[in-house]
Amino acid sequence: MAASDLKPTLSGLGAQVKELSETLERLLKENSIEAPTLAADSPINISKYTSEIFVTKQKLQDSMNDLSIISQGPSESVFNYCHNVMPDAAALNIMNRFDFWSAVPLDGSASIADIAKHTSLPEEVVQRVIEHGITLRYFAYAKPPLASRVQHTSRSAALLKSSGLRALTDSCIELCGPPMMIMPEALEKYAVGKPNLTKNMKETAFALCHSGGNWGNYVTPWDYIENDGEGEKKGWLQRSFNEWMQYIKEIFNTNDVLLNAIDWRAAGEVKVVDIGGSGGHDSFELAKSYPNLNIVVQDLRECGPIFEKNVPTDLKSRVSFREHSFFNPQPVEADIYLIKLILHDWPDKECIDILRALRPSLKPGARIVFVDYVGKQAEFDPNLPRSIHQFGTSTDLRMMALFNCQERPVSAWKEIFHKADERFDIVRVDANPLTFLMIMEAIWRG
Numbered sequence: 001m002a003a004s005d006l007k008p009t010l011s012g013l014g015a016q017v018k019e020l021s022e023t024l025e026r027l028l029k030e031n032s033i034e035a036p037t038l039a040a041d042s043p044i045n046i047s048k049y050t051s052e053i054f055v056t057k058q059k060l061q062d063s064m065n066d067l068s069i070i071s072q073g074p075s076e077s078v079f080n081y082c083h084n085v086m087p088d089a090a091a092l093n094i095m096n097r098f099d100f101w102s103a104v105p106l107d108g109s110a111s112i113a114d115i116a117k118h119t120s121l122p123e124e125v126v127q128r129v130i131e132h133g134i135t136l137r138y139f140a141y142a143k144p145p146l147a148s149r150v151q152h153t154s155r156s157a158a159l160l161k162s163s164g165l166r167a168l169t170d171s172c173i174e175l176c177g178p179p180m181m182i183m184p185e186a187l188e189k190y191a192v193g194k195p196n197l198t199k200n201m202k203e204t205a206f207a208l209c210h211s212g213g214n215w216g217n218y219v220t221p222w223d224y225i226e227n228d229g230e231g232e233k234k235g236w237l238q239r240s241f242n243e244w245m246q247y248i249k250e251i252f253n254t255n256d257v258l259l260n261a262i263d264w265r266a267a268g269e270v271k272v273v274d275i276g277g278s279g280g281h282d283s284f285e286l287a288k289s290y291p292n293l294n295i296v297v298q299d300l301r302e303c304g305p306i307f308e309k310n311v312p313t314d315l316k317s318r319v320s321f322r323e324h325s326f327f328n329p330q331p332v333e334a335d336i337y338l339i340k341l342i343l344h345d346w347p348d349k350e351c352i353d354i355l356r357a358l359r360p361s362l363k364p365g366a367r368i369v370f371v372d373y374v375g376k377q378a379e380f381d382p383n384l385p386r387s388i389h390q391f392g393t394s395t396d397l398r399m400m401a402l403f404n405c406q407e408r409p410v411s412a413w414k415e416i417f418h419k420a421d422e423r424f425d426i427v428r429v430d431a432n433p434l435t436f437l438m439i440m441e442a443i444w445r446g
């Protein structure tokens, strides 16, 4: 970063904020997108429309962040952050876990007693959590004469309207929060004095956090997601995770990326295996668009019921679910293997094991369509807004906490394929930092 970038003035940043806000407003208008407000009837999403809108929005975010720092003062900005970050996360987590969202009608208001009844929490707890939530624009006091009641804002309404946003909150805060908070403990135990971060999955912050006690005994998040919960709650984390994956697809428009990842139509009448395909959401889209595809979705046990619940009747003859761990030898001989958002959750050794497990079923010419996240490239691109880099660096630290692995640039993915087996010929790579996704196609030489 140029030294002058580190000496902005308050009014200079204010002017940037004004200019970028006006550009964003104009772009929204030109694209016939209603601008968001803080009210409950606001549109809840604007980022998925065009890359120009997305980049402008992120530049505005950068300018506002800088303005926020220098307008508070450097030390006060740290003080305020430290003071608020945990209560902010805790309040959101509580409101999400106990579904405060649906306790308040979208076009009306609710009293604290109403919300307490709905959530089965003591009124005192609801009152205190809501008071903090209101400072963050989750809910607002209803206007007099109903000042003792609360109504939705656009943020709380977004959480009411979108099950994907609720699932994202579950996963990023409830599931990943505790391990991320004890990362220093894990690094103290497993990393201090070592030249490299351990790649042992038994030595992650996640495994340390889940080594008995309240959060159970699990080595990887997948063990936890598959096994937490009793009775009706069994499989709840896998269901929520499935929602999160669908939501990511919606937000980043990755459906188009998948549908155009290769020329699926030209592939002819082919069998596809969707490895780690969750409850089948990608396979349903593929099968709907391409009647020439016959797809087997493979994933862990708890994804089976999600698949059965969601599979459209007219696709049942062409899309099926098969419980299968991708560390075991691949049982299905297919023409195309789709590996989407799988390997980035694993250290190199496990990625290589997953790719090698395909070999027993690979026939010469079989295609691997690898779609994964490239949020963080090896080189820092100064032209991309910092807040876009932050998407990648946040995922990267989450990966460290959960799996002892990291976000990888394209070159690292190629190397993993080569190390797994030289007979994987990489024939195409397509990477776009704005969709955060890359597509790499490999053909098994045999």
Ligand SMILES: C[S@@+](CC[C@H](N)C(=O)[O-])C[C@H]1O[C@@H](n2cnc3c(N)ncnc32)[C@H](O)[C@@H]1O
Binding pocket: 222, 245, 246, 275, 276, 277, 278, 279, 282, 298, 299, 300, 303, 324, 325, 326, 327, 339, 340, 341, 342, 345
């Ligand atoms: C990040 S999600 C990706 C899901 C889907 N491919 C997508 O792009 O939305 C990773 C998936 O890997 C699955 N998974 C984890 N461990 C697995 C294993 N050993 N065998 C098969 N699937 C596994 C999880 O259940 C989850 O559905």
